[in-house]
Amino acid sequence: MLVELNNVKKEYSLGKAKVQALRGITLNINRGDFITIAGPSGSGKTTLLNLVGCLDTPTEGTVFFDGVDISTLDLTQRAYLRNEKIGFIFQSFNLIPVLNVYENVELPVRVGRRKASGRELKDWIMHLIEAVGLADRIKHKPEELSGGQRQRVAVARALVNKPHLVLADEPTGNLDSETAVKILDIMRKLNQEAKTTFLFSTHDQEIIQRCDSVVRIKDGHLV
Numbered sequence: 001m002l003v004e005l006n007n008v009k010k011e012y013s014l015g016k017a018k019v020q021a022l023r024g025i026t027l028n029i030n031r032g033d034f035i036t037i038a039g040p041s042g043s044g045k046t047t048l049l050n051l052v053g054c055l056d057t058p059t060e061g062t063v064f065f066d067g068v069d070i071s072t073l074d075l076t077q078r079a080y081l082r083n084e085k086i087g088f089i090f091q092s093f094n095l096i097p098v099l100n101v102y103e104n105v106e107l108p109v110r111v112g113r114r115k116a117s118g119r120e121l122k123d124w125i126m127h128l129i130e131a132v133g134l135a136d137r138i139k140h141k142p143e144e145l146s147g148g149q150r151q152r153v154a155v156a157r158a159l160v161n162k163p164h165l166v167l168a169d170e171p172t173g174n175l176d177s178e179t180a181v182k183i184l185d186i187m188r189k190l191n192q193e194a195k196t197t198f199l200f201s202t203h204d205q206e207i208i209q210r211c212d213s214v215v216r217i218k219d220g221h222l223v
């Protein structure tokens, strides 16, 4: 078991108002899963991914990542856990505008505590950039790329530290369906070859059809 959520609840405070974003989620994610959380806008998908990704902690219930209760970790420990074990692909890509493709992919290595460098690292980064089809765009900045190309940079960056788990929050939301399918194929290949675990959130049928299992969420409940 890679991630275990037990009766997880998440409440946000908005001034005096409380929002119950998750209302008791129990879910296990196994190594090698290729799974999606499907649900309408506002159903709690991003909140759930943020908890699985140790970006946040639950109001009630427990989240175990690799056997560790994440609420026992301080901010620094959670940051290292994310950097070393989790790759993130956000809907808005979150690339760094002043860095080129190569440097964006390299960034999680630079900020991590395993200071890899040299030939081997360069080869690995180039391998990832080639795998996502951007070998001829290495020196380009994000603003010089199309939406689909930016998304592929985000995929390569998410994989650079060889994470156990990749979280992708509506990864195809901004892409045409042909590009979306290509990117999904890249991720599926990595899932099969490296046994990397993938957890998506989406309401895109293309993703839903291509996953091994689908967890449906509505109003903070699994349905």
Ligand SMILES: Nc1ncnc2c1ncn2[C@@H]1O[C@H](COP(=O)(O)OP(=O)(O)O)[C@@H](O)[C@H]1O
Pocket: 012, 013, 014, 019, 020, 021, 039, 040, 041, 042, 043, 044, 045, 046, 047, 048
């Ligand atoms: N930081 C926040 N503060 C207050 N309410 C939030 C916050 N983030 C999300 N919510 C609310 O929690 C609910 C679930 O949101 P979210 O997890 O973003 O859903 P989804 O990703 O499925 O669209 C929504 O009602 C949303 O408005």
Ligand SMILES: [Mg+2]
Pocket: 045, 046, 047, 169
């Ligand atoms: Mg969302």
